[in-house]
Amino acid sequence: MMRSDSNLSAIRWHAGVLNNGVVFGATYYGVTHLPRACSYAIGHVGTWLAYRLMQDGTQAVVDNLRAIRPQAGERELRYLALLTYRSYARDTIDFIRSLEMDRARLAPMMASFDAAALDDLLAQGRGVLLVGGHFGNWELGGVALRLLHGYALTVIGKAEASPIVGAFRRRMRDSFGIETLEIGQMLETALRIRGLLSANRIVAMLLDRHIGRDCVEVTFFGRSTAFLRTPAMIGYLSGAPLLPAFMIRRPDGRFDGLFGEPIRVDASQSTEKAVHAATQTFARQLEHHIRERPHLWYQFYPYWRT
Template identity: 25%
Template structure:
């Protein structure tokens, strides 16, 4: 008698409703010309400020904490633009598999490809460091277009129907998705096979397995798993980010590869802070395009 398949829990009714709504709206967005779809996304993002009042207040508090000298008017304007940008990025995420595979220059201006090639030439795989900035889903298109085999680390959505829908879009150009729940073994296996690993290092990870770092003047927990792996196996880390331009094309920049030095807990914490600083510097180029709506800063308990 065959064993029952794992992870096949009944789909919640509300998840079915959410998925039905996605299937109703997505084809309309995908049928529109891209610029018209982005205008729709911008308006939808702006309207969502009022439907997501708790998230709006969280974003306003986060921006105030990060930029204490800003006026209330400046904070309100940035948060409004933030919602608009997120709405536009959501639209491009729904349409990513419609991007023309042979003409990345239609959507992206990419600088620093030579840095990526330098890291690849080391033969140890590549860790692509980024954050929830601009159009962070772009890597699933950009790097396969550059001929770079890519695995992206992502946390599965709670709604497995919606998760499967976006998985199909994310993997359309050849990128694979590694669940963040599978741990370091799968990541290391991919790196050892010469693949690049895309990682967003600006999410809260509770200890153990994380350290507190300074991020926009406040303490926040960051995972040490990737830092530790890069130090132990001398894997190059290549920072790369993607920001939207006024014409709705994207600027993608790839920085020179980093080889982290040192060993031990102190070096681990120092290097994790260093990587966090890189992300903060990228966000400061255009703060309106970072994901201020999430609970990045949690309660920190530090014992001496």
């Protein structure tokens, strides 16, 4: 089941409202010049306004949450929607704050971050495909991997709707030596990823939004959903494992860096069967975390509209 062109427009529209150059630039300036408590307070008020004024976006979040919590009433769903806006703001603020930190200042933000699973996979010499979703603070996860553990990391993603935001994010990652590779032609992108994995590098991708025809259908919260196909396909061709990764905020404001069960793409099966099975396995792991903390899943558009 493919998303329609109208739904892709909804993705761009809502992303543009929350993630345009003016908003992102103002947020970056405020976070880097104001005390943390002040940034949080502004974010608290700003997200309440977004929740009230972005009626289409808020209704989309409520509808998405209804698939996750089908037994919840309207009041609970709307509370979770407001919490989603506020969690997104806090995660953005904390990511920007982390860019001004050295290792000694960043380490106390991490309640736990055991990278043993990642080390074990890298020791096998095939590289690692670090896979996640638009859940939790994935950008902070990249900073923590680089600054606290010294890993070489390449982030793969589509170009931002706003070139200004894209330039901001690239500069932020560049400041920590995190490479950014924007998805272009599928074959060209796949070849570059293969080269990185051959050098035993870590390549990070988010799977819960597909790009055009680069998709594979999985069951996600009981619904047919298109996830990104490339990671499992690369794993099939290269033998590199997929390692689910999540950066989750605790109530006290610290973070847990969590790794899921490694996913091996079975090269003895047909391509389509192996790619589907691996992506479905990831979808189940992501679904588990979203069920526990639905307000940390950041989809501000009608996710299942077709």
